[in-house]
Amino acid sequence: MTAPPESATLGIAWRARLTSIATPAGLALVMFAGVLLAFGKNPIKAYVDIFGSTLGSAYGFSETLVKMTPLVLTAVAVAIPAKIWLINVGGEGQLYIGAIFATWGALTFGHLPAWLLLPLMVALGFLGGGLWGLVAGLLRARGWVSETISTLLMNYVAILSLNYVVFGPWKDPEGVNYPQTAEFAPSAILPVLGQSRVHLGLALGLLAVGLFAFFASRTRWGLEMRAIGGNADAARRNGLPVGRYVIGLMFIGGGLAGLAGMCEVSAIQGRLRPSLSPGYGYTGFLISWMASGHPLGILGAAFLLAVVTAGGDILQMTQAIPGSVVNILMAVILFVILGRRPGER
Amino acid sequence: MDTAPLLSVRGITKAFPGVVANDTVSFDAYGGEIHALVGENGAGKSTLMKILYGFYRPDAGEIRIAGRPVQIRSPHDARDLRIGMVFQDFAQIPALSVADNVALFQANLPPVPDMPAIARRIEALSQRYGLEVDPRAPVWRLSVGERQKVEVVKLLLADARILIFDEPTRGLAPQEVAGLFRVFADLRRDGYAVIFITHKLAEVLGGADRISVMRRGRIAGTLPRSDATEETLVSLMFGGPVAEAPPSRRAATGPTRPPLLELRHVSTRADGRAVGLRDLDLTVAPGEIVGVAGVAGNGQRELGDLVLGLTRCVRGVKLLGGADATNWPVGRVRAGGVAFIPEDALTMAGAAHLTVLENMALGDTRRYARHGGLAIDWESARTDLARSLARLGVAVPALQAPLGRLSGGTIQRVILARELARHPTLIVAFYPTRGLDVRSALATRDLLVASRDEGVGILLISEDLGELFALSDRLVVLFRGRLAGSRVPADTTIEEIGYLMNGGSECHDRSA
Secondary structure, eight states: OHHHHHHTTTTHHHHHHHHHHHHHHHHHHHHHHHHHHHTTTOHHHHHHHHHHHHHSSSSHHHHHHHHHHHHHHHHHHHHHHHTOOOOOOHHHHHHHHHHHHHHHHHHSTTOOOOOHHHHHHHHHHHHHHHHHHHHHHHHHHHHHSSSSHHHHHHHHHHHHHHHHHHHHHTTTTTSTOOSSOOOOOOSSOOOOOOTTSSSHHHHHHHHHHHHHHHHHSSHHHHHHHHHHOOOOHHHTTOOOOOOHHHHHOOOHHHHHHHHHOOOOOOOIIISSTTTOSSSHHHHHHHHHHHHTTOOOHHHHHHHHHHHHHHHHHHHHHHHHOTTHHHHHHHHHHHHHHHHHHTTTO | OOHHHHSEEEEEEEEEEEEEEEEEEEEOEEEEEEEEEEEOSSSSSSHHHHHHHHOOOOSSSEEEEETTTOOOOOOHHHHHHTEEEOOOOOOOOOSSBBHHHHHHSSSTSSSSHHHHHHHHHHHHHHHHHHHOOTTBBGGSSSSSHHHHHHHHHHHHHHHHEEEEEEEETOOOOOHHHHHHHHHHHHHHTTTTTEEHHHHHHHHOOOOOEEEEEEEEEEEEEEEEEEOOOOOHHHHHHHHSOOOOOOOOOOOOOSOOOOOEEEEEEEEOOOTTOOOOOOOOOEEOOOOEEEEEEETTSSHEEEEEEETTTSSOOEEEEEEEOOOOOOTTHHHHHHHTEEEOOSSSSSHTTTTTSEEEEEEEHHHHHHHEEEEGGTEEEEHHHHHHHHHHHHHHOOOOOOTTTTTTGSSHHHHHHHHHHHTTOOOSSSEEESSTTOOOOOOHHHHHHHHHHHHHHHTTEEEEESSSSHHHHOOEEEEEEEETTEHHHHHHGOOHHHHHHHHHHTSSSSOOTOOO
């Protein structure tokens, strides 16, 4: 049996969901326009550039999808633990560790054919990020350290770990002293769509969102997660293994962020280097909160922020302002989201 | 008693979507009067009090204070009008002292409060009304009864004239209840208007000057105590007489079957402010109700949590059905046939945002899982819930409504139905009738007795000594985490149990 009222109210819920994303986004755009004016730039022109360049051409659109891929994965990485009110701020670090694990696979088993090597790298990427999340989960389940603190601090450890391997043991001997690994074998590169840079990782991201939606709403484990999220004390009294959920969901969340790291090194960079992520993990956190953890909302918000991220590069070229000003825009969006009605997830 | 009412409510109506909570309610309270407000769950008592304290605005009607019409838009307004309210869960900050808590509540507290002066005023009030409140004591160290007295002090210092108490006797020992009513009487002497809400008719008949009965949002009648009897009140509450509680059909003490629950020399860690159980021996046999009496906070919660597996023993052994269950997790304990009836279904057993049906499935997610957990058999959950509710004689509520949207009594019955649907062999009933109206409480007790007669063992933790005496086959008393005594109800008196509850030393049979 499916729950009938759910489908009956779906239309209204959808509209509410859309407004809950569109309103803060619109407000943020207005506030950011003020920032642009302060720079002496024409905000309308800037927005035309951002949206025109990303949505106005097939190439721009494909680049937006490229940016969207890791964002979807890191957003689900936050949304899954958030089902039981765990706050995973460690998407960035989990992404880095996933990338390191996947790189190890690519460098060690480069001779393997793609059909064997890519699944292996996917598994390694997931495992790496997952273990990074698992540590925070264990600490939390034992009641020792809040996962918010541990995941945040572990981000720095992860980033420095990556620096260590690319500056040290894995440095490309032919790389004229660049801090990066050797280029991956072709069999370690995720297949792309046509001439674009859109790669298989997008399908993985969509699959992750789909599975998340299915598991959260239809399955026994989804029900148990919602119960723990709704009332952990009652869930414990009902015999639900709350601690195991804390550890397990942190592992799965971390794993998905690790998968984003694997996709980036394999499909975009083709090797491991320090400039792996312009903060995808943090942006994923923002997306998950914008969407209140709702699967379709995550896709919408991820697309929107992908436009913003891609648009930053364009602004740099057309408006001669640093591309990183879009970080201001993201900060403003976060600010507006946090200022939303209290009590709303 | 003054001639003009201090508080006068005329024609108050308040509707919520789908229900008229107060329907043209008129109600007077005089200075120098103790006025009891009784009624079934959902009769509208709480709504009326919340209107008086400014939480809700009435849709229609008028409120007069000392003859003057007033608008109460917020609790702040209510306090300005010298209305004070004591909530069930006191609004206190445990880490602070009594004086700090009292000072925080005062209007126009100066930037540098004169704490010694406040402490002196607390002591003076405490003396006048026999409250025995120490202004320097940290609130977390106080018992429920003492914390309630702190609330009274708070209101008196804030100059309230109309004092409203929401179920003030909840969680109090018989002696503490008597003390509270002495305080009420002193307040009456000084011209305060005391209004209290309760479910317990004995208290109403013992302590109130006038009694107003609410039924379905209306005042069904207001009686002076001299005209009121238990029968008249019950028939006003329900619009007719209610069947008496069934005499306890005591289970035949047949051949000794192995106990369902056996605790041997069990101790638990005292966590923070909680009491630890100490060297406890207890058995529950099939077809037996073992009642646990005690003043709230003497280890009842710990005992329930221990049986359920939520708290671990640091010493001793716990056997369930003869098997060593000392280290079983909660899931295994429940799977082994232990059901749990909580005191507060919404915070202890259910999730407010989930639907009634989802909460039903939550009682045993494994049982309703299909395809290895990828789907849930909602149809079975629905059937089981309906069957179990039918046994309880309760109508099926809206299954797709969030549990938190239902009334307190309905939530309790849904959780009760869920737990009984699992066909338990041992029931841990934790204040199962607390906060329920007379009829719901009767239905719950009937069910416990019926389950007992079917051979289920029941550990009944309650603060209602009448209930414990009526239902229990054996009665044990907890005091500071120890077993202070074990009696057969027929061979003891309420006084003796009350004595043991307060640490009376004549526990000859204490197992050590």
